[in-house]
Amino acid sequence: MKWIKEVYRFLGSIYLAIILITLATLVVIIGTFIESLTDSHLLAAQWTYHHPFFMVLLWLFFINILFSALQRWPFKWRHIPFLITHLGLLMIIGGTILKHKIGLQGNLTILEGSATQQVHLPNTHALHIEKKRVNVNLPIATSNFHKRYNSEIFPDLSVKVLRHYPHVIEKIQTWIKKNYACIVGQNILLVRDWKPSQEIEKFTEMYFEGYSQPWDVVAIKTDRISDLIQEAFSSNLDLKIHSNLNPRLTIVKSLKEVIASPFDFDEGVVNLSLSLSYSTIEGFNHPRLNAAWQSGQSRLQEQLTVQLQGPQALYNLFNGDSWYGEARFTIDLIRKNPLLLIAQDEHEDTHLFFFDCHGRVDSDSFSSTTLGSLVVYNEGHGGYAVQTRLPFPPFQTSRQDKERAVTEILTQEIHQAIGKAPELVPPLRMFKKACELAKINFAKAFVVYLTLWKKSRQLLFSDVEEEVSLKKVFREIDWDQENLLDKQACQWISLLFDRLDYPISHEENIEEFLTFNRWPFSSIKKDKLIKPTELLTDLSQQIFAISRQLPLTPFEVTTANEKARLLAAFFKVHEIDYQILQNFLAAHSSALEYEMFDEFKSWTPTLIETPLATHFLCADPPQKIEDHQSCVILEFCQEKKKERIALAYHPTGLKWPILNGEYLIRYQAQSVDIPYRMRLRQASEIHYPQTRQAYSYESDILISELDKIPTAHTLSMNCVHETWDGYRFYLSGISTVSNQGLKYVNIVVNHDPGKYLLTYPGAMIVFLGVVLLFWFKKAS
Amino acid sequence: MLNHKNFPSVQIPPLIFFIFLLLTACSSAPTDKYPSKKGSWQEFSGRDWAEIRNEDALLMRPVVYRAFVPFQWERKDADTQKSIKDTMKPICEYTIHDSNMKIRLTIHTFPFNDSSSRIPCMAQITRWKDQFQEIDLLFTFTTQESHGGFCGLKLEAQGIYQNEKCKILAWSMQLAQEHERRLTDQGLDKYKLADYTIKVMGSPFLVEKHKKEIQNFANSFEFIEELQTTL
Secondary structure: OHHHHHHHHHHOOHHHHHHHHHHHHHHHHHHHHHHHHHOOHHHHHHHOOOOHHHHHHHHHHHHHHHHHHHOOOOOOHHHHHHHHHHHHHHHHHHHHHHHHHHOEEEEEEEEOOEEEEEEEEEEEEEEEEEEOOEEEEEEOOOOOOOOEEEOOOOOOEEEEEEEEEOOEEEEEEOOEEOOEEOOOOOOOEEOEEOOOOOOOOOOEEEOOOOOOOOEEEEEEEOOOHHHHHHHHHHOOEEEEEEEOOOOOOEEEEEHHHHHHOOEEOOOEEEEEEEEOOEEOOOEEOOOEEEEEEEEOOOOOEEEEEEEOOOOOOOOEEEOOOOOOOOOOEEEEEEEOOOEEEEEEOOOOOEEEEEEOOOOOEEEEEEOOOOOOOOEEOHHHOOOEEEEEEOOOOOOOOOHHHHHHHHHHHHHHHHHHHHHHOOOOOHHHHHHHHHHHHHOOOHHHHHHHHHHHHHHHOOOOOOOOOOOHHHHHHHHHOOHHHOOHHHHHHHHHHHHHHHHHHHHHHOOOOHHHHHHHOOOOOHHHHOOOOOOHHHHHHHHHHHHHHOHHHOOOOOOOOOOHHHHHHHHHHHHHHOOOOHHHHHHHHHHOOOOOHHHHOHHHHHOOOOEEEEEOEEEEEEOOOOOOHHHOOOEEEEEEEEOOEEEEEEEEOOOOOOOEEEOOOOEEEEEEEEEEEEEEEEEEEEEEEEEOOOOOOEEEEEEEEEEEEOOOOOEEEEEEOOEOEEOOOOEEEEEEEEEEOOOOOOEEEEEEEEEOOOHHHHHHHHHHHHHHHHHHHHHHHHHO | OOOHHHOOOOOOOHHHHHHHHHHHHHOOOOOOOOOOOOEEEEEEEOOOOOOOOOHHHHHOOOEEEEEEEEOOOEEEEOOOOOOOOOOOOOOEEEEEEEOOEEEEEEEEEEEOOOHHHOOOHHHHHHHHHHOOOEEOHHHOEEEEEEEOOEEEEEEEEEEEEOOEEEEEEEEEEEEOHHHHOOOOOOHHHHHHOEEEEEEEEEOHHHHHHOHHHHHHHHHHOEEOOOEOOOO
16 A cells, blocks of 8 residues: 555656656657758657657656645645646646547648548558549558458458558659550560660651651660760761752762761862750750851851751751852751650650651650659549650651742732732832733742842842743843833942952952952941941942943843843842841741641641559658658459559559559548538739739638538638637648649648647636736735 | 826726737638628529520520629629520620729630630730720730639730720639549530630729729639539
8 A cells, every 4th residue: 555655646746747847858859859850850750749658758747737736635725726727737738638639630632613621641541442433531551461451332342452662762654664665556666775886776667647658666775865866866867968059969978977077069078067955854955957068279168057946947047147148058858757766764764756857856755753744544544644746747848848838928928018018119110010011920920039049149140041930021021111220220230240249259358359449439338347248238229329420331131131130230229139038937937837838737746645654663761751652562352353553652643543444543641521621712822012922822712511601711821710619721832733823722720629628728727827826825 | 177196097907908918919800802791692604505596495594603793783694585605795794883984894604615616815815905906015914813713814904995095804714624624515514614704894993993892703703513623
C-alpha cells in the first residue's frame, strides 16, 4: 500500500511536472533541429508531435494535473482557484488528445464549376478504384503483403499488395519503351545506340495516312542529340546548286560531302555551313544552311542563307547589300523520302525530328518527367496515348512550288490593289495600256516582269524576248506617243547604267567612279550611308530632274528588249522594283507556311500516336519525407482474371485502366467524406490597382450542408470559414489547370471535435482560475 | 456654472474593456458577395438545338444556368413560342434603368457539336471592338477570366458607337476542356455543351456606375447543376 501511495504522490508531484516540462521542451528542441537540418516538417513531426512518446507525455501531463488536484482532497474554499485552473488545463489537454484521436486534417481540391466533399488525408495510403463513375477509396497498408483487400462496392474484385518501395523515380515512356520504338499502326522498331562517328543506317520505310510516299523512320538512343541531328539531317540529302548567270551550270552533290570540303563553282569556291541548334523547350532555333561563294579571281564574295523552318523556309535569302538583290547562284536540297528520327537522350526524354524532302526541319519533344498533353480514351478506361502531328504536307512544297504560289498570290493582290487605285503612276499606266493592247493580264505580267528582273542580275532588265507574254506586251509599247522628256530621261538613264555595269560587276567603288567621271551630283550623298539600290534610284531621279537640259540621245527604240530596258529605267525613277512585291507579301504574310497552296484548304495534318506507359527506378529515399514517392506492386483478381500493376503515389495523377479497362485505379491518399459539399464558383487573384502584382487570392465557394440551403462564402488568405460544428476551411493555394486558364483551389480542412466542448472552455476556465488565484492571494 | 467636477465620472472596468476588445477582434466581416437583400438568383434556359415548331416542346426548353441579378434590373426572356436556334438571338436580356438612361445587357449562348465549330473568344472580342466607329485605346482592356467552369476573355472598351459615346463590358466564355470531355451529347448535357457571351452596352458614366454589380452578375453566371469533378 505504501508504494501505491508513493506512486500516487509522485504522479501528482511538482517533480513529475518539472520532468515532463523538461522532456516536452527537449522534444520540441529536437524537432526544431530536425526541421532546420532536413528542411522536412514531416520528419520533424514524426519525431515530435506524431511520435507515440509525445502522446505518452500528454497522458502523463493529464495524470499529473489530475492527481495534483486530487491530492488537495478534502477540498476547501481556498482551493477553488487552484482547482479551477487545473480543471481548465485538463480540458485543454483532453481537447488535444481528442483532436489527435478523432480530429481531421486534410486537403480538398476543387475545380472551378465542380464540387466535392472528399477530403484527402495527407501521408496516408489508399487505392482509388473507379468503375464508370462509381468509385471507392480503399485504404491499404503498404507493409502488409499478405492481406487481400476487398471493397463492398466491388465485391468481386480483390487486391493484394505484393511489394512496396518507399521511393522510386518515375519515368514517362512515350515513343520509346525500353529498347523499342512504338507508333500505333506500325511495326515496332528496334532502338539502336549511336555515337558521333557513326553513320545512321537501316532506315525503316513506313507509310502514314495521307502520304503516297513512304517516310524513312529510325529510332536511336544517344547522349549527343545535337550531333545526331546534324548527322540525320545530312543523311541521304543532296545539294543542288544552280548558277543564275549561266543557266547550264548546275551541280548536285551530297550535302555531307560539300559541308566537309568546299567545292569549285562558277569560277569560285563555295563554302557551306549548317546551323541546327536545338533546345528541348523551344525546338530548333533558326535552323539554316549558309552558303558563301568566293571568286577565284577577285575579292568578290556573295553569301546567302537558306532557312530550314518557318514561312521563309527554303528561300535563298541574299545576305548584305547588293546592286542586284539576287545572288549569282541558288541552292536547293533534295531528299528521296521524308525522314522521322525518334531519339532518346541521356535523361530519357524523347525527341521526334522531322526532315522533309526539301530540307525543312521540325521537332517535337516529350519529357520523361512531365506531360504536355495526352489523349484520353474512354475517360481513361481505354488507356492513354500521346500524339504528334506530321508537320509537312503531302503535296509538293519545294522552293519553286512556293515561288509559283507566291506569284499567284501577288498577282491577285496587285490585281485588287490596282482595281482600288484612283490613278497609276506614268510607267505603270504605260505598262497597263500595253497589256490591254496585247490582251495580257496586267497584274500577272507585272509580277512576272519584276520577278524576272530580280533574277536576271541586271541593273535594268531587258531580256523579255524569252518570255512570250512579256514580249507581246513590250511590242505594244510606243515610246513615241509618251512624253518626249520622259523618254529622253529614260534613254540617258539607260546610257548611264550601261556605263555603270562594268565597275559594278567588278566591285569597283562607284562613288569614286562617278567623281572621276565628274558626275555633278554624287557629292550630295557622300556623308550619308546609302544602299546600292537606293543609289541607283537616286542617280536615275537626278537624271530625270535635269532631263530638259540634256541633249537628244542618238539611238532609236525599236525592239521589245530595248523598250523593256527603257521602261525599267522609268520604273527605277519611280522606285518600282521587286521590293514593292515583297512589301505586299509582308503585309499579307502568314505564320502558316503552307497557306499559300491551294491544297492547304483540304489538308488535314496526319497525327501519329503511341500508347503512354510509365516505368519506375528504385532509389534511396531523400531525407525530406515530403519528396518521397512510394510505389506499390499490386495484384488484382476478379474471378479467374488476374493482373499485376506497379503504381507510384499520385494524389491527383492519372487513373490507370486494369482488367481490360473495366476499372480505373490510382494510388493516392485516403479520403473521407465531410458533411459539407463545397462548390467552387471562382478562384481569383486580386491585384494592386493598375498593376499585375497580386496582393490577395480569393475563392468564392458555395457550401451545402445536408438538408440546408447552400450558403456562399469567400475564402481568402486571411479569411477562414468556420462552421458551427468546428470545421475550418483555409484557402491554401490557387493553380491553373491548363492554358485555357481554368483554375482549381486547394483548401485545407481542419476539424477539431473537442474545440468547443473542451479546448476553448478550458482556456476560459484557466484564465478565470489564474485571475481568481491572484485575487485570493491579494485578499488573504 | 457648470464644472466638470459636477459630472458623474464614468469608468469602464478594465476587464470588461478587455473582453469587448477581444470580442471585436474575433468578429469578422460578412463574406457573402451575393446578399439576398440586394438581388436574387435567377435562372436561364439553354438554347434550342433545332428549329422547333411544336409549341409544347418550346415550353420544355430546359433551365440550365443561373446568375445573381440585382432587383432593379428589368428582365426580358426570349420568346417561348419561337425557336431560338439562331445564335444571333439572345437567350435573355436585361435593361438597367438609371435616371433617363439605360444600359442593355444581353446573354447569348453558342452550342457546339465538336470543338472545331466553336468560336474563339478572341474572335468575339475583335468583333466587338470592330463595332465601334472609333475606339479609345486608353480605355480598352482585354483580360483573361475564369469562373463557374468557363474560361475566356473580358473586354472593357470605350469609344464612339452609332455616333454616341459608349462603353462595352463584355465576356466571351468557353466551357473548359476539362468539363467538356465529361459531358455527353445526350439529355441536359447537350444543352450544357455551349459557350456563352455576356455583353453590356451603355453610356460610359452609367456603365462605370453599375460596373460592380455587372461584374458580380457575370462572375456568378454558372450552371445550376454542379459539374462533375475531373480531379
